Amino acid sequence: MNPHSTRRRAGLRLLVPILTLGLVAAACGGDDSDADTTEVPAETTAPPAETTAPPAEGPTIRVRGQDFSEAITIAEVYGQYLDAKGYDVEILTPAGFRTEAIDGIRNADLDLIIDYIGGSLTALAPDGESLSDADEIMAVIGPLYAEIGGTLLDYAPAIDGDAFVVRGDSEASTISDVADLDYVFGASAQCFERPQCFLGYTDPDVYGIEFSDTVTLEFGPLLGEALQAGEVDAVVWNDTAPQIDEFGFKVLEDDLGLHPAQNIAPIVRTEVLEAYGDQLRADLDALSAMITTEDLLAWNVETDLEFRESAAVATEWLEANDLI
Template sequence: MTPTRTGKKLAAIAAATTLGLGLAACGGDPTETTGAPDSQSGDGTITVGSAAFPENQILAEIYAQALEATGVTVEKKLNIGAREVYVKALQNGEIDLVPEYTGNLLTYFDAEATATSAEEVEDALDDALPEGLEVLDAAAAEDKDSLNVTSDFAEANDLTTIGDLADLDTVKLGANPEFESRAYGVPGMEEVYGIDGIEFTAISDGGGPATLKALLDGDVDVADIYSTTPSIVENDLVTLEDPENMIAAQQVVPLINEAKATDEVEDVLDAIAAELTTEDLLELNGKNQGDDKTDPAVLAEEWLTEKGLI
């Protein structure tokens, strides 16, 4: 457990003891659920939610199945929708637990936050969370913007970090339009790493097929692709390291109702965090999005079994 949330944990345990809330059995629509859509979960039940994209659903299944394996009663309300929707569901008691990403969660609750390193983001997030919500241990796994080049381009130009791009006369960069103005985009590349001569090409597909094609065809030298996108591995791309933490940490973290964060629940979720890596997410996403189209529930069970967690 990280020291920054020790106080919150002790307060949550005390509240659970006082109120008797320990576990007894230890682009989507929020009405599209696998649990009761309108009622709050009972004191002995953990209701696990997810955002409306496959990776988050896989993570929610991992949480749910691991908790069930220890005897916790679990309901699932997956594919809820955007952060604005599922955070509201968490705060009003429709769900109790959801997989989140540290950097984006921080800026959701504190739009002025400037923390970027993993430790700084975790510390700031503990302070930014509203009363009643808690984050548990963060995994090493991250899903965030990442700058990628082909292996041939990396080898030809001796590239391993973002800063190495400063040695190039020009850098043809492809990314979503907002990357041109965001602090972790072109401005950060210029100010943090001293990169000049950036020629920006806006590609509006979130690092998807059009961005990948532009990179592979040589129309751009560098592409912003989310770090758990299977195309990175499938095309042997080189993700440039970010030693100055220009791009904020986005570690996978459980966001939970404090009243449901018993010792047993925390132990289960912390064990998952200790095992989950970005490479795991790449593999899970690849199986889900590849030819097999493996279901999130199946992938979760396979991963938990492989890691010895169920």
């Protein structure tokens, strides 16, 4: 199964067995101000539960991942899961990043996206306060998604936080320590525009770091390659990147709490959610409650280090958890 091909799956309602899925308790954000360590415990396998009827008739659900491996796998997990549940699903070719995903909901070009809630906060409320509590972020971005025709559903326990990454021999332990070092900084183009990323690192009222130089890099494995080769001294990555352990890098403590909570959460186009009724919401909430940070890391090992296709990785996880 190739994640880079467009696939429409329709008419499967009468052919797919009715699956059982235990409703796992919805994730709850804690009061801990450390966004990257507030993962909510969740079951990784679904206990037996009463079967439910196939979904009501409704429109095709178009889902598309952002164009990097973890997001592609996440989109495949949600898309394949809904397909197995009997929904009419179209998994589109991955494209773009957060801006394009949000625009897809706004313009009714996409029906389901899955995003990192802190990233959504930055995109939808760029001048707003940086928040580290997941529930506080949800309270802000929920109404903002509603304004563009989307409905924000429950977030998952899975967190993929922003990580300020340096080589293992760096003398720095916290991001504040970098202010005293002559470091070349590398990051994606998006980071350089975000107050919770480069703008916050260099803001005199936050970290006040003066980097000796900056390099714009494509988000993903190239960040690690540049860091390992010594082309840069620090990068901003996702903390579930398997290369961090693979290459002996270390993640510096965000000692001033700049980085927001980054749990993943689905956003459904409201018109589509209303067409299917409460069952689509319940099905998506149940899936989200099962996905953990450890799952994200395991998926990334498979795609980024073992070079497996995201679609196959998603299928394997869904089968292992009796979801398809």
